[in-house]
Amino acid sequence: MSEEELRREYAILERSRRDPRAFGELYEKYFDRIFSFIYRQTDDEDVTADLCSQTFLNALRNIGRYEFRGYPFSAWLYKIATNEVNKHYRKQKTEKVFSIEEVRIRELIDQANVEWDEELIARLMNYLKDLPTEMLEVLELRFYEDKDFREIAFILDITESGAKMRTYRALDRLRRSFNLRIKYDG
Amino acid sequence: MSEGHIARHRNYGLLMKRHHRDLRIRRLAIVLIYLLLIIAITVLFLVVKKEEQHRKLQQKNERAEVTTSWVSDQDLPPSQFTIMHLS
Numbered sequence: 001m002s003e004e005e006l007r008r009e010y011a012i013l014e015r016s017r018r019d020p021r022a023f024g025e026l027y028e029k030y031f032d033r034i035f036s037f038i039y040r041q042t043d044d045e046d047v048t049a050d051l052c053s054q055t056f057l058n059a060l061r062n063i064g065r066y067e068f069r070g071y072p073f074s075a076w077l078y079k080i081a082t083n084e085v086n087k088h089y090r091k092q093k094t095e096k097v098f099s100i101e102e103v104r105i106r107e108l109i110d111q112a113n114v115e116w117d118e119e120l121i122a123r124l125m126n127y128l129k130d131l132p133t134e135m136l137e138v139l140e141l142r143f144y145e146d147k148d149f150r151e152i153a154f155i156l157d158i159t160e161s162g163a164k165m166r167t168y169r170a171l172d173r174l175r176r177s178f179n180l181r182i183k184y185d186g
Numbered sequence: 187m188s189e190g191h192i193a194r195h196r197n198y199g200l201l202m203k204r205h206h207r208d209l210r211i212r213r214l215a216i217v218l219i220y221l222l223l224i225i226a227i228t229v230l231f232l233v234v235k236k237e238e239q240h241r242k243l244q245q246k247n248e249r250a251e252v253t254t255s256w257v258s259d260q261d262l263p264p265s266q267f268t269i270m271h272l273s
Contacts, residue, residue, distance in 0.1 A: 020202065020205055021202070024198045024202075027196075027198050027201065028196070028198070031192070031196045032189065032192050032193075032196075035187075035192045035195065035196075036187060036192070039187055045187070045191070045195075048195075049195040052195065053195075053200075053201060053204070056201055057201060057204055057205060057208070060201070060205050061205070061208065
């Protein structure tokens, strides 16, 4: 995201503090991304709709407290969404799920510049099912949401080196099991 | 999930409605908290005032307790004494 875009977003945020209707522009811009992000972690359309709505409501409610720390506004939304998803699972007392779409797997394989076939995708999907949640979280943010490590650290409330370490470990496992060499820093 | 599916859930008007309802509830809660606080302070003030009045009355009663004794010509102890409560 360019500096110009960051400034434009911040101007909208400033306006939203005085008039919540101005927030609509950011809502329209980020709704789909946040919805998909939550959906991948719940695999339930109705639950996702509720959590997504709650995410934007929380953002709107706390917009006065938002401080610009060099991250795009979307990072703050992802952070709220992550908290909402975690809260949902704590309340439900169930295991967190990750829905992995085949298209996303293909994108991941494409980054490794490897020829893919259906069998490889099926094997990889099975493999990812067994990866710990914390690794799937960073992989998702790094490769599907295209976030840098600073943003990942902010969203997941971990350190930047922690985010790098988790990504590196996840990719190292893929390299050892499937000989997929994906650059961990993109 | 397709964009059309997601678009079905996108409704900023509804979000604004929820936001305004939340604001109303929050304002109402603040008013209620202040009201309860004022009531609590008033009750406390009245209780303290009543207690003070009660204590003052008690002190007055204690001061009003007068013991009268007679000393007879024979230097005998008083044959009777009276306690008078003055109100």
